[in-house]
Every structure is written in C-alpha cells, then in structure tokens.
Amino acid sequence: MVEQTGDLSWAALNQAIDAVIFIDQANCITYFNPAAERLFGYARAEVLGRNVRCLVPLELREPHDDFIDAHRVTGQDKIVGTSREVAIEHKDGSRLWGMLSLSRAQVGDAVNYAAFIRNVTDEVARRAELYILSLVANETDRVVLVTDGQLRIIYVNRAFTQLFGYSRDEIAGQSPLAFLVGKYGDAAIENRLRQKVRERVPFSEELLCRSKADRQVWVSAAISPVYDRERNELGNIVAVLTDITESKQIDTLQREVLAAVTADVPLTHVAELICRKVEAILPGVICSIIAVSKDGRLHPLAAPSLPEDYAEALEGLPIGPGVGSCGTAAFRGEPVVVTDIATSPLWAPFRHLPLPPDLVACWSIPVKNRTGQVAGTFALYFRERRAPGPWHEHIMERCVPLCALALERSEAEDQIARLSSLDALTGLPNRSRLLETLASTMAEVGETGETVVCLILDVDHFKDVNDTLGHSTGDQILLEFARRLTVQLRGADMVARIGGDEFAVLLRGCAAEEAALIAERLLEVLSMAPVAVQGLHLTMSASIGIAIYPLHATDAETVLKHADAALYEAKRDGRGKFHFFTEDLNLKAQSRLVLGVALREAIIHRQLRLVFQPQVSIKSGALHGVEALTRWSDPVHGEVPAPRFIALAEEYGLIESIDHWAIEEACRLIPRWRALGLDVPHVSVNVSPVSFRSNAVLEVIAKALEVNGLQPADLRVEITERVMMDQHPNSLNTARAIEAMGVHLAMDDFGTGYSSLSSLAQLPIAELKIDRSFMLSLEEDANAQALATAVIRIGHSLGMTVVAEGVETKAQLDLLGQLNCHAAQGFLFARPLEVPEFEAWLRQWPAPH
Secondary structure (H helix, E strand, O other): OOOOOOOHHHHHHHHOOOEEEEEOOOOEEEEEOHHHHHHHOOOHHHHOOOEHHHHOOHHHOOOHHHHHHHHHHHOOOOOEOOEEEEEEEOOOOOEEEEEEEEEEEEEOOEEEEEEEEEEOHHHHHHHHHHHHHHHHHHHOOOEEEEEEOOOOEEEEOHHHHHHHOOOHHHHOOOOHHHHHOHHHOOHHHHHHHHHHHHOOOOEEEEEEEEOOOOOEEEEEEEEEEEEEOOOOEEEEEEEEEEEOHHHHHHHHHHHHHHHHHHOOOOHHHHHHHHHHHHHHHOOOOEEEEEEEOOOOEEEEEEOOOOOHHHHHHHOOOEOOOOOHHHHHHHHHOOOEEEOOOOOOHHHHHHOOOOOOOOOOEEEEEEEEOOOOOEEEEEEEEEOOOOOOOHHHHHHHHHHHHHHHHHHHHHHHHHHHHHHOOEOOOOOOEOHHHHHHHHHHHHHHHOOOOOOEEEEEEEEOOHHHHHHHHOHHHHHHHHHHHHHHHHHHOOOOOEEEEOOOOEEEEEEEOOOHHHHHHHHHHHHHHHHHOOEEEOOEEEOOOEEEEEEEEOOOOOOHHHHHHHHHHHHHHHHHOOOOOEEEOOHHHHHHHHHHHHHHHHHHHHHHOOOOEEEEEEEEEOOOOOEEEEEEEEEEEEOOOEEEOHHHHHHHHHHOOOHHHHHHHHHHHHHHHHHHHHHOOOOOOOEEEEOOHHHHHOOHHHHHHHHHHHHOOOOHHHEEEEEOOHHHHOOOOHHHHHHHHHHHOOOEEEEEEEOOOOOHHHHHHHOOEEEEEEOHHHOOOOOOOHHHHHHHHHHHHHHHHOOOEEEEOOOOOHHHHHHHHHOOOOEEOOOOOOOOEOHHHHHHHHHHOOOOO
C-alpha cells in the first residue's frame, strides 16, 4: 500500500473532488481517495490490494490487464496523457460516467499508474438529452425557429432551410419579420405580433410569408415567448411553423368558386376557374370539366389547358361503357382510373382524338346532382403512367361538390330564366312578359293607327276562398280560370297572370265596342259553370277593368295602371262587371288621399297592431322564431289589406314610421312573453327598403334593444332584394351596419326576383326565406322542387339558415325535411295570430309534429 504521510500533497488528494486511484506493477490498487469511494460506492478497505479490474464494468474486465501490460511494455497507448469518458459501474449496480485521465510513473523497472476520474454523469445525460432534442428539431418536417430577446434569429432547423431556401448563416442575427414578411408585409400584422409577444402567453397566427425564391408560403405559426423571470424581460421566442400553403390554396379555390356561383358568373367561367386553380395547385396536371345532358351526351364546359379541337371532338358524344375515362365514368356513375391511355380498351375507339401525346393517364370522377344522377364529370390528366395519390383525392373531394353546386345552380338558373317570364302556377306569361309584349305591340301599331286593348281581370272574393278553404283550393280556381280564359281568346290575343288573383288580356286591333262584347263573354264564361274542387262546386265571378291604347294612355305602364283603376271601379260597382277607364276615375286618387290621411292618423295615435306567425324547426319541431306582421283596422275603412296600406305608406312617405313602430312594438312584447314563461327565440320584423336610406333605423333598433333589455339576436330584420336594388348609396351601408350590431338579416321572398344571388354576395344575409310561390306546387312539380332545392343548397353552402314560407301540408313539410330545410312557417302550423291567440298557441306548443 502507498503510505499516506501528513504532507500537503496527500491532504490535497484526500480532499480532491475527483476520484484518484493508484495502481502498482501488478495492477493492484494502492490508493483510493474519498472521492473514489463516493464515485464507485466501495470503501477504501474493500478495494485496496485488489486488481483494478474490479472497478471495471463486467463486459470490459477480461482484456483490461492486457491493455495495461501492453502499455508497460511498449509505452504506447492512446489512453495515457489524454482524457476519455468511461463507463463506471457503481456498487449498487447503477451505471455512471466518468472522465478518465491516466498518468504513468516509472521508478526503475516498475511502471505504476495514477487514474484521475471526474464524475460527468450529469453532463453525459445533458448531452444525450440535447442530442435527442436536436433530432426532434432537425428531423421533424415542422419548421423550428428560435430568437433571442432582441428578436434576432439564433437557431433554425433543417426544415426551415428546405421550406424557405435560406441557409443558417444567411439568416442568423436577423429579425424573422424582416426576411419572412419584409416589404410584402403588413405593419398592422407586425404590430399585432409584437403586442401578443408582450402579453407573455403562447399564441397562434396564420402568416403569409415569402421564400428566398420569392414564392408565397402560408404558415400556421405556434409562437411561444420565453421570459427571464429574474430579469423580467424577454429571453427567447420559440416558433414552430407548419406549411399550410396547400390547404390555403384549396380554401381560396373554394371561396372564389362559391363567390362566383353566388355572383351569377356563367357556368363555363366557374368551370374554368376551378380547372385553373386546380392546375395551379397540382403543377403538371391538366383538368377538364364536362357536363352530361339529360339525354346522356357529353358537353365540355372547361379544359383551359387542352387543345380546343379536342374539346370540340367530345361535344355531343354519347356516354357508354367504353367511352374513354369521362364517358365511362358518367355511364357507370363511379370513378374511372386509366393509368395508360395508350393500352386501355376504354380509350381504343378514341385514340384518334387530338389529345396531347404527353398526357398518358386519366382519372375521371362523375359529378352527381341531388337525385344521384350524373350531371357531369371532373377529370385529371397526368403526364406519367400513374394512379391518383392521396393529395389528388383530397383536392377532388373538395372540388367535386363545387362542380355539383355550379351545375345545379346553372340548371336552376336555366329553369328560372325559362320561368322568369311565366307564372309558376298557371304557366301563363307573367306581369313582366305582359309589359314587354304590350310595349312591343304598341310600338308596332303606333304608325298604323290600330288600337291595343288591355283588360285586367280580378277574381271576386278570392281572399275569402283562400282564408276559408285554403290556398290549394284557391290555386285550383286560378288554374280553372286560366284555362277558361285561354280557350276563349283569338290566336293573336294574349292572356297573362299578373298577380295573386289578377289576369290580364291583350287584344290587338280591337274597337271599344268589340272589347265590351269580349269582356261580357269572358265574365259569362267565368261565372256560368261552377268550379269543381275538393268535392265542392264553387260559383265564382270576376271583375274587369279596360284601358285602350292610345285613347287612355301612350305607354305600357300607364295603360296597365289605368286598366287597374278601371278594375277597382268595377269592383266598387258591385263586382261581376266590367268598366272602361275614364277621367272620372281620377276620383280614385282622391279616395286614396283620404285613406292616406287616415293612415297618418293611425300611425300618430298608434292604432296599428302586430300579428305573429310562428316559424317551426322542421327537424325538432321546436319554435325557430316568429314573424311580426303589421295590420290596420280603420273605424271608417275597416280592415285595410296590408299590401294596400303598405303601398300607400310608401307613396305618402309614412313607411319609415311604420317600420320604426313595428321594431319598437316587437321588442316591447318579447320581454313580456319571457316574463310569462313563453320562450320566443327571436322576432322577425319586415323593414321597407325606404328605411335603409337613412341611419335612423339603426338608432331605433339600438334603443329598442336597450330599453327592453334584449340581445341583438332577439331581433331579426327581414328585407327583400329591393334593398340591394335600391340605388340610394346608404342602403347597403345601413344593411351592413345592422348586421354589425349583431342583428341578423333575413332575405324575404328569395328566388322571386332577378338579383337574389347578387344580393347574397353583397349583403350580410344570415337567413333565406323561400317564397311561398315555391310551395304552391312543391309536391308534384319537379321544377318547383328543383328551385327549392337550389335555394336550400345555396343557403347551406353560405352558412345560412333557410326558412320556407307558405307551408300548408304535411307532404310539403316532409319534402322540405328531406331537403334539409331548417324551418317552415305557414297555415300548417298557424295563421298570423293576434297577441292573445299567439300567447295561447305558445302555451300549447309543441303540438304533435
């Protein structure tokens, strides 16, 4: 053993924090300091005099003496004079790590060694952890970026350089905003990011960045500020960026296509937009969209990157079991993948078509409409022999429904275009078509001196029929009147339905005497035979007003207006009669003035009232909402029809006062109902386009909500497309301001005008109301069903609630439920009810649904 004297050297060795071990010529331990005892777990007495290999891990013991002996003989070894990490096996079996430095001391022929070992177990563990962390950072496909407290980049991983193209040296010390966003950035975005960092909580942000090659890159950034708590200052920022460029491209595609669909962009332009967007997302892939007509023929809509003569060659080609990829997919109703066009039997009859030779594979998917019928195909052409991959499938999953929506919208628009000049119930020309024909006929006969006679016919007491027997009975009467009028007229004459129960007849080259005879004959034909409907035989009559061009007016609108004035006089004269327009009918204007004064007084003294019609959720049967309708009963004039006094109010500038009163009254009743335990989700109030021309309605809404303690969602404002068509500059701004307050807008009478889709693109509409005219023949008319379906699908696509008006039968309700319409209102549930009746209805609802 080495004798330990009391000199300073031995004291130092005993107090050293590193383990010190001496071994002699025989490799036996001669000195073992306290630090060595702590490191190995053995007491000095346990190891002194033993071979040093007792401290060596079991797997290294056998060759250990040979290593030492080789050094003694040769004096050459890589261990002595250097430091190296060695594994240490503690007495308790745990594994530690030490940094070994070995010194050689030769005295005569004896070679001894001194081993100095520092415990580096924690360092090795930290290094292993750092290695693992470096693997996590560098081997992930997510971008990792770290800055210091001054927002200078101090670390980026391999994914960063791959995504943005910058090397680590190029971006070290720079601000991430400076080179990722730079001159393309938005100061507001930068300020927002800095503010969020100062809030000291992790946050996420979607950012549009630029790569070194000036390519747009969208990233979703998860940003974590790391603050030094002792110094109370920003230490680092750790950002993990995910490339979302592809998903953003698809989202943009979907958004732009939906915007194009709702903006009435032609179908071919929508199809081309889809193709070009997909081709931009999938470089090297060529797209085509083909419509399939009801007779099973192909009609190319868009293939912007294919030769025009190729698309022309496909025009009118019948689909079949072996008609290329698209014709076969349309025939089978399922996707068709052709990985090699040159050898596929499906393409054998069509290899002569001028398809570019570098397009060697094709994947075609059928586009189906709501009934499951194939309405078109969407195809991808590849420049290599391959099947579609997951990314292609994902894109097609998003695009095929867009194609279906565009095709259905186009089909619906075609039907609307066909029906826009026809009455949906009778198939007769409507008011618009009548005015066009009247104007053109007047222009034709202007130089010949011929006359044009306009007869306006109104069914007597028709409202009573609707109110007592229902609208379906009324519809049957209208259909029978339309038939009787049509068979009575000459070939050159025209009969049209211009309103609810109003028809018009145009007679060319007809003198007043002949017009009177025709009017008498029509009145006789209409009233002579009862109308058989629903087991009843109803004797009906009509009244007729007559105006003649050029005797009574020189333009189409005035002719119609004067015929209507004459009709009003015929009804006043006892109904079942006809009346020519005369100047004496100007007295009617005076009568309207009297009624206008009465209406003004009724508004001042708050003599109007609201009635309420419930809207019911089709799926659950729960109350969806309530529509408030204005009514007026005058002591002199009696119950004045709403269309009449509303039109009068607009004419005399009273409509804003009615709108404001209706809003205030509806908001006053909501808390009353809730205090009674009657849950009313919201009340819809009709607001005239005139009220949107000023900001006054905004203040009325805000005050009514505040005074009654209501939330914005408790009130809903119903508008018609006249708001959008109004040229006044404040109209659209007022509509948007109402929505910004949190009060939702509902589009009433949707689908009855020319610009409803455009309205949806411009106005913040939350709810669509399908006009009751769609319900009239919903059960049996495929066109009405198609139009209702189109409206519902448009509403779904734009995230809107859809409410159907005029629902009268269970069959209509069931069909609307199949179409996923949200809610319905109509006589099936309740007529418009006075307040006490409505409260009674609420108490007993829900009834069996």
